[in-house]
Amino acid sequence: MKLTKQQRVTLRDKFGGRCAYCGCELGKTFHADHIEPIKRDWVNGGCEHPERNTLENFNPSCPSCNIVKSSMPLESFRKVIAGFIKSLNRDSTQYKFAKRYGLLEEREVEVRFWFEEFTN
Ligand SMILES: [Zn+2]
Secondary structure (H helix, E strand, O other): OOOOHHHHHHHHOOOOOEOOOOOOEOOOOOEEEEOOOOOEOOOOOOEOOHHHOOHHHEEEEOHHHHHHHOOOOHHHHHHHHHHHHHHHHHHOHHHHHHHHOOOOOOOOOOOOOHHHHOOO
């Protein structure tokens, strides 16, 4: 579904001009994310859920959230983000040093998306 200019304006304002997921301010190049993925089939050109290609199924997203979410449903995206701490602790020497020297602190919080907290 190709959004019209007016639909993109409406979508951008859906959550106060911010990314539905991380809450950062959206630039002009924000992405229109399918909340429930349509799972495009790149090989055959079709999609598994064409009925999800509606304006209601779009969230405004910053490019990086959209790229990480990819074609994941919301709860999988939440799990992936929560798992970043584990991989940072396993793989990133810089992260481990920053933590050891008190430059950052981990918190036991559940991943909450901006749109879940947003009220008009
Ligand atoms: Zn974002």
